[in-house]
Amino acid sequence: MVRDLVTVVGGGLAGSEAAWQLARRGIPVRLVEMRPLQPTPAHQTDRLGELVCSNSFRSASLDAAVGLLKEEMRALGSVIMAVADRTAVPAGSALAVDRERFAAELTAVICAHPEITVVRQELTALPEGLAIVATGPLTSPTMSRCLQQRLGEGYLYFYDAIAPIVTGESVDHDIAFAASRYGKGGADYLNCPLSRDEYYRFIDAVRSADTVPTKAFERCVYFEGCMPIEEMARRGPDTLAFGPMRPVGLIDPRTGQRPFAAVQLRRDNQAGTLFNMVGFQTKMTYPEQRRVFRMIPGLEHAEFVRLGSLHRNTFVNAPRLLQPTLQLIDHPQTFLAGQLIGVEGYVESAAAGLLAAINASCVVQGAACLVPPATTALGALVRYITDRSRRDFQPMNANYGLFPPLPGRERGRDKRRRLAERARQDLDAWIARHAIEPPLRQVGGAGSA
Ligand SMILES: Cc1cc2nc3c(=O)[nH]c(=O)nc-3n(C[C@H](O)[C@H](O)[C@H](O)COP(=O)(O)OP(=O)(O)OC[C@H]3O[C@@H](n4cnc5c(N)ncnc54)[C@H](O)[C@@H]3O)c2cc1C
Known part of the structure; x- marks a missing residue:
């Protein structure tokens, strides 16, 4: 009998990444996506990982922390990065994709994976058992109400009023x-x-x-x-x-x-x-x-x-509710991921899905959950958003200002280059220490993704 071990709610960037990461570790996944039965105000299709606005994943250069974050995700076997690289269009120093091909390929890869069952349904309550909730900035109203009841009235926000x-x-x-x-x-x-x-x-x-x-x-x-x-x-x-x-x-x-x-x-x-x-x-x-x-x-x-920005966005008060492993503090069987946790951007959202899945697989294996080193783009970002001393929480994107300082006094490009070098070394050591990278499984002869 096949058992759904982990439920992933939301087939956006975070949910697709999370489902793929669990599946490639041999863990059966039920990926629940409400489109097309229940639309959002911004999505146009029924595809997984649809990009709702720009077709750019922002800078591809290590000069920007989001470029480093992409490298870290590649090192962790990200399906979002693999499909983005395959469907890239020329965009100078940025990684931009053909949005139609990106979402179509991602959907095909996810749906073809033997460990993933895609269910088209709006979830209106948090699932029982091990789950990753990644319903995004446009979480359905019913799920928003459910989250509000579960997490507490004051802990779910619907607007970003972001200052620079x-x-x-x-x-x-x-x-x-x-x-x-x-x-x-x-x-x-x-x-x-x-x-x-x-x-x-x-x-x-x-x-x-x-x-x-x-x-x-x-x-x-x-x-x-x-x-x-x-x-x-x-x-x-x-x-x-x-x-x-x-x-x-x-x-x-x-x-x-x-x-x-x-x-x-x-x-x-x-x-x-x-x-x-x-x-x-x-x-x-x-x-x-x-x-x-x-x-x-x-x-x-x-x-x-x-x-600065001001736009519609559903996100939780992560410093109050989440561990840096992305588990709910008072309910470690439930992980949150994606824009819902207060990260900002396509890459950051997918990266959060990736980390939630690594840790959900730790739970499945009875192992301790992990947090990437603070010196990595992913580690610095999750520490920022789950910093319990934080008041007036607002979403954050990957940037070098979040990193622990270097011992030297370099500035500008030299400093960013050294931060990126340190991050890559520390990430590699972390991956090796915890044996995080599973052997890649063949998917319909397509290799990793
Ligand atoms: C209008 C808008 C424009 C944006 N533009 C950009 C941009 O240009 N660049 C950028 O980097 N970031 C942008 N963002 C921010 C963010 O990076 C994206 O929204 C990104 O898609 C977030 O990824 P996610 O996986 O968290 O959510 P999503 O990609 O939105 O995925 C969430 C999924 O959950 C599904 N869902 C919701 N509720 C339920 C439910 N109850 N049951 C089942 N499924 C459910 C949704 O249908 C959706 O498919 C934008 C956000 C918004 C709202």
Whole structure:
């Protein structure tokens, strides 16, 4: 008798990767996907791993952490990377795919695997037994309600209001000064001061910047604390100066005076290598954000590891709910994966599916679950999103700012190259130490994937 050992819910990037990883370890999988019976507002087809927007998996270069993450996934036998590489289209230094071929090939590979049974059904409750839930940013409403009941009312979110994050080393510390308003909380923030002229020039740029159109299904109801800055600036030229850019309680040590306005940067990680632009969620396009935010004194050479956005996204409060193994803290038989756990992006979502499957297979084998080294792109990302000291959790993508610092003082490209080298060595050692890579199984003569 064939027994379904693991149920994977959601046949997107994370769920497909997870199902494949379990199957290639000889573990029977029931992969439950609700399309086409129940559509989402963004998917157009019934295919597994459909890309809902861009056809790009972003940078292929090790100069970007997402490029390194792809290399790590290849080393871990990722089916998403294998199919993406096979269906790639020319895209400069990025890995972009022919979206139709990508999803068609992925669907064929998954459906052909003898250990995977694809079931087309909307799951409306969490499955019994060992399961990986990867229902994505557009999780069905019924499953969302179920997750809310299971995890707690306040632990499931439906909107991203993401403010940009910059690296601390790219901020001009001759201009930005460390202080908290009225000296409360010590020097926890970096403050970028603006004069009257600088402020109004900045407001003009914000008001006239190109923005990303709101999708029809994204109910554009902004609530306090999550309004894009361009919307605030349109309400009146001084709105930001009385809102997130208010200078009260701040004295610029260079002038001994209160600045006309100030942008506050809040530490985003314990190492103090990343800073969040407080209250700067925005729907400006990415190139416009780089252009406009570099007008802020102190941020002229800012390196953005994450840009701002505001869009529909279902995700959980991972720091409160998840172990770095991607198991629910209070229910280790249930893993969460994909965008649902608060990672951001196609590659990151698939990588989370991969890790959840490695660990679900550990559970099947009665072995201890694993966390990749903190020095790898995957390890750094899961540690960030499951850092229990984190407040105001917002989704995160792979970036070098998450990595533990290097002993030397390299900067820029040299530093990224050394971080990538260290990551690859540590990942290889981790794979060998835990015998993570299973022998590849033949699938219809197609080799690994
Ligand atoms: C509109 C939009 C555009 C995006 N654009 C990009 C982009 O351009 N680049 C990028 O890198 N990232 C983008 N993202 C973010 C994210 O990377 C993708 O959404 C990615 O597909 C997430 O992978 P996933 O596996 O977590 O979810 P998905 O790929 O969405 O897969 C989840 C699957 O679960 C199924 N499902 C949901 N509920 C149930 C249920 N109850 N029962 C059974 N099945 C269910 C869904 O039908 C879906 O197939 C976008 C997100 C959204 C919402």
